[in-house]
Amino acid sequence: MKTFLIDPDKCTGCRDCEMVCSLYHEKVLNPARSRITVIRDPLNGIELPAVCMQCEDPVCVLVCPVNAIYVDENGAKVIDYSKCMGCRTCVITCPLGGALIDPVTGKTIKCDLCGGDPMCVKFCSTHAIEWVDVSVANQRIKRATLERYLEALRKGKG
Amino acid sequence: MLKRKVAFVDLSKEKVVVEEIPKELRKKHLGGRGLNWYYIYNNVTPEVEPFDPENLLVIGTGFLTGLPCLGTGRTQISTKGPLTKGVGDANMGGAFGPELRYAGFDHLVIKGKAKEPVYLFVYNGEIEIRKASHLWGLDTYETQKALKEEIGDERVESMVIGKAGENKVYFANVMNNIKNAGGRGGTGAVMGSKNLKAIATRGTMDMHIHDVDKFIEYAMQMNQQVLSTKWAKTLSRLGTPLLYDVSYTTGFIGTMNWQYNTPGKEGEPLEAEYLQDYIVKHTACMGCSVHCRHRVKIERGEYAGLITEGPEYTMMGSFGTLVGCYDWDLVIKGNDECNRWGVDNLSLGAIISWAFELYQREILTEKDVGFKLEWGDKNAVLELARMIVEREEIGDLLANGFLEAAKKIGEDSLYYAIHVKGQPDLHTDERGIPSFALGIATSTRGADHLRSRPAIDLFQLPEEFLEKLIGYKIKSDFTAYETKGILVWWFELYFNIVDSLGVCKFQSTFNCPHCPQYDEYVPLLKYATGLDFTKEELIQIGERNYTMERLFNIINGLGKEHDYPPERFFKEPNKRGLPFMKGRKLDRDKYEKMLMEYYAQHGWDENGVPKEETLKKLGIEKPKPNFPEVE
Amino acid sequence: MSEKYEARCLNCRKRFEVEKGAEIAVCNHCGSKWRISWVTPEQPKVQGPA
Ligand code: SF4
Numbered sequence: 001m002k003t004f005l006i007d008p009d010k011c012t013g014c015r016d017c018e019m020v021c022s023l024y025h026e027k028v029l030n031p032a033r034s035r036i037t038v039i040r041d042p043l044n045g046i047e048l049p050a051v052c053m054q055c056e057d058p059v060c061v062l063v064c065p066v067n068a069i070y071v072d073e074n075g076a077k078v079i080d081y082s083k084c085m086g087c088r089t090c091v092i093t094c095p096l097g098g099a100l101i102d103p104v105t106g107k108t109i110k111c112d113l114c115g116g117d118p119m120c121v122k123f124c125s126t127h128a129i130e131w132v133d134v135s136v137a138n139q140r141i142k143r144a145t146l147e148r149y150l151e152a153l154r155k156g157k158g
Numbered sequence: 159m160l161k162r163k164v165a166f167v168d169l170s171k172e173k174v175v176v177e178e179i180p181k182e183l184r185k186k187h188l189g190g191r192g193l194n195w196y197y198i199y200n201n202v203t204p205e206v207e208p209f210d211p212e213n214l215l216v217i218g219t220g221f222l223t224g225l226p227c228l229g230t231g232r233t234q235i236s237t238k239g240p241l242t243k244g245v246g247d248a249n250m251g252g253a254f255g256p257e258l259r260y261a262g263f264d265h266l267v268i269k270g271k272a273k274e275p276v277y278l279f280v281y282n283g284e285i286e287i288r289k290a291s292h293l294w295g296l297d298t299y300e301t302q303k304a305l306k307e308e309i310g311d312e313r314v315e316s317m318v319i320g321k322a323g324e325n326k327v328y329f330a331n332v333m334n335n336i337k338n339a340g341g342r343g344g345t346g347a348v349m350g351s352k353n354l355k356a357i358a359t360r361g362t363m364d365m366h367i368h369d370v371d372k373f374i375e376y377a378m379q380m381n382q383q384v385l386s387t388k389w390a391k392t393l394s395r396l397g398t399p400l401l402y403d404v405s406y407t408t409g410f411i412g413t414m415n416w417q418y419n420t421p422g423k424e425g426e427p428l429e430a431e432y433l434q435d436y437i438v439k440h441t442a443c444m445g446c447s448v449h450c451r452h453r454v455k456i457e458r459g460e461y462a463g464l465i466t467e468g469p470e471y472t473m474m475g476s477f478g479t480l481v482g483c484y485d486w487d488l489v490i491k492g493n494d495e496c497n498r499w500g501v502d503n504l505s506l507g508a509i510i511s512w513a514f515e516l517y518q519r520e521i522l523t524e525k526d527v528g529f530k531l532e533w534g535d536k537n538a539v540l541e542l543a544r545m546i547v548e549r550e551e552i553g554d555l556l557a558n559g560f561l562e563a564a565k566k567i568g569e570d571s572l573y574y575a576i577h578v579k580g581q582p583d584l585h586t587d588e589r590g591i592p593s594f595a596l597g598i599a600t601s602t603r604g605a606d607h608l609r610s611r612p613a614i615d616l617f618q619l620p621e622e623f624l625e626k627l628i629g630y631k632i633k634s635d636f637t638a639y640e641t642k643g644i645l646v647w648w649f650e651l652y653f654n655i656v657d658s659l660g661v662c663k664f665q666s667t668f669n670c671p672h673c674p675q676y677d678e679y680v681p682l683l684k685y686a687t688g689l690d691f692t693k694e695e696l697i698q699i700g701e702r703n704y705t706m707e708r709l710f711n712i713i714n715g716l717g718k719e720h721d722y723p724p725e726r727f728f729k730e731p732n733k734r735g736l737p738f739m740k741g742r743k744l745d746r747d748k749y750e751k752m753l754m755e756y757y758a759q760h761g762w763d764e765n766g767v768p769k770e771e772t773l774k775k776l777g778i779e780k781p782k783p784n785f786p787e788v789e
Numbered sequence: 790m791s792e793k794y795e796a797r798c799l800n801c802r803k804r805f806e807v808e809k810g811a812e813i814a815v816c817n818h819c820g821s822k823w824r825i826s827w828v829t830p831e832q833p834k835v836q837g838p839a
């Protein structure tokens with residue numbers, strides 16, 4: 001099983017992810033139509049990539065009044081456009097901002113993992129976003145947490 | 159990428175005319191810098207002064223700006239500049255250019271002068287002229303924050319001026335975000351002269367790619383090619399300060415205003431590695447996988463708590479070696495101030511260090527300045543900088559650059575002013591490196607390192623390799639003069655193409671011979687735009703664009719006599735540095751021959767004027783005004 | 790991974806070998822002695838004169 005691993009400290013704000021996402025899905029360059037968004041405010045020092053985390057128990061699937069969101073073989077929560085009526089219920093309820101509205105077509109859009117090999121990950125030169133096995137993710141998260149803990153201890157002593 | 163739009167904005171008449179950019183113009187000039195100069199060459203006649211309403215301010219995105227590769231986040235800003243009264247031209251990174259393209263425009267050609275401060279709001283195919291009196295006086299950060307707030311969209315990207323632009327300081331920048339600067343050409347001053355405080359843009363329009371699948375694959379390949387180089391790895395970690403280690407160790411860094419060519423041991427605290435202590439995060443321009451920028455924080459000392467971006471190598475001279483200060487705190491603090499003011503830190507530094515040397519030589523006195531200008535005095539540096547930007551007392555004089563200031567201070571003082579065509583030089587000391595010296599001398603925007611500098615000349619690459627890259631036999635020895643006219647010619651055309659495409663120079667064959675160049679641009683252009691260019695055609699476009707800039711300079715009085723490096727580089731040998739650098743200076747006869755070789759290579763006559771046959775071959779005609787007349 | 794690390798000498802401008810993790814190195818072509826910093830654990834560079 002795989003998961004996104006996002007490290008905002010590594011995000012440079014280049015937005016290659018947004019550009020390639022729109023290109024891959026909509027065949028045009030337009031970051032406003034990307035499924036991944038970098039919340040970015042360089043004047044205040046913020047770069048924060050946000051994308052659907054493909055929840056285990058996804059609220060979007062639960063709330064969709066027409067059951068338009070299904071789970072594919074990669075675990076991606078995918079919109080079936082033959083059913084989706086664009087009611088925005090998932091957009092409003094997703095706590096992570098994973099579902100969005102395409103400003104050109106008005107359709108609801110969300111990450112579909114590009115069929116199992118996400119393009120944003122391929123284009124992220126600093127590995128701020130990765131698509132890794134959950135065991136690897138767990139290990140890395142634990143390690144980062146421990147390092148912070150040790151750092152705090154050291155500071156406390158020094 | 160075709161069928162893109164240019165907007166002609168007349169601020170006096172408050173009118174906007176939008177046209178489609180014809181394919182023939184793309185074939186002849188590409189975009190960005192090339193197309194900018196097509197508009198200026200045709201519409202700005204010699205009697206127009208830089209601050210006249212008739213002068214144009216042209217904003218141009220590169221033909222490839224806004225792609226997820228090669229740092230194509232770049233924008234070119236061009237005008238008749240106040241410092242040189244010729245080509246005033248700046249290339250800015252960041253995210254403004256891509257956003258402008260997503261808002262539907264590639265070029266904005268602006269003329270006239272607004273009655274009161276205004277800003278342009280460019281949004282999805284529309285351009286609005288809006289009042290900006292409430293923004294006048296705000297610094298560049300505050301202005302951008304206010305614009306985001308007022309427009310109500312945090313994705314608004316703006317190109318703004320600060321105090322320096324408002325006060326028409328001759329070397330004022332336009333700025334985007336914290337540190338992306340359109341510097342060197344005085345474009346900010348021209349913007350200020352038009353009462354134009356900002357251009358804010360936001361777009362959610364599609365940009366079309368000719369062959370999406372091939373493009374995605376190739377873009378990824380391009381990024382990998384860049385990232386695999388040692389250069390990119392070093393730049394990713396250290397940013398441009400990495401250049402300091404080389405220049406101060408070798409001895410080609412102006413010190414105490416070019417009296418010395420390195421501070422030697424004293425300069426050790428400024429080594430790039432020591433900047434690591436300040437770095438909070440790496441940041442990048444849009445579409446860049448290299449991320450040469452730093453977000454830094456000063457933890458201790460008198461500037462404690464300051465969080466900002468940068469500094470670049472330029473600042474290490476300006477508020478560093480040039481004024482005899484070797485303290486990262488000052489470099490970072492000064493850099494932040496410059497960015498808020500929107501001033502070219504490089505020109506500002508050269509002018510400050512000039513004043514310091516004039517003080518040392520008693521040409522300027524404490525009475526003239528109001529305080530002492532002693533080498534290494536941080537506060538004196540910061541205070542003089544502020545006075546220049548605010549145009550206070552002697553600052554008012556210095557704000558007009560070397561040439562005008564020297565009229566009052568005395569023409570002899572110009573010997574100590576390191577400039578070409580009135581444009582202050584980067585703090586590099588070129589007197590030991592003939593190709594660098596020729597490059598700053600012939601650069602169309604005056605002394606500058608980003609118009610042709612063959613940085614790879616220093617690597618002494620094998621001659622077979624150079625022949626393959628340049629297409630001519632080039633001497634590997636960087637102290638040689640022969641063949642270096644051709645080397646500089648090659649880089650002039652090449653950098654023009656880089657600027658016309660909107661590619662970042664740090665991801666080109668600038669400091670690294672293995673980065674993508676013409677051979678890679680051909681397929682990239684094909685996949686992105688659908689247009690077929692050959693390498694030879696691209697080189698010819700470079701020649702055409704470059705020659706138009708040259709012609710513009712010539713009709714504005716900048717000919718051969720302005721194609722020389724500073725006199726000091728011929729007279730005073732280097733006093734310090736590694737053995738092969740110490741004692742070197744420029745040789746007048748050899749320089750002259752190199753200049754002739756360079757002219758000939760361009761197809762220009764012995765006075766540096768493009769020959770008739772050259773113009774014919776390039777299809778350059780006499781200027782024909784084509785700014786649409788509006789009622 | 791080969792165990793060979795190289796930096797460019799600022800004096801003779803040739804690449805010379807640097808021992809892993811070294812802080813000081815001498816160019817085997819011209820004998821210049823340099824302080825070394827590491828861009829990555831695999832990539833040394835000359836930081837300044839030793
Ligand atoms: S290398 Fe630096 S200047 Fe160039 S695009 Fe990247 S961040 Fe911008």
Ligand SMILES: [Zn+2]
Binds near residue numbers: 798802805817820821
């Ligand atoms: Zn050596």
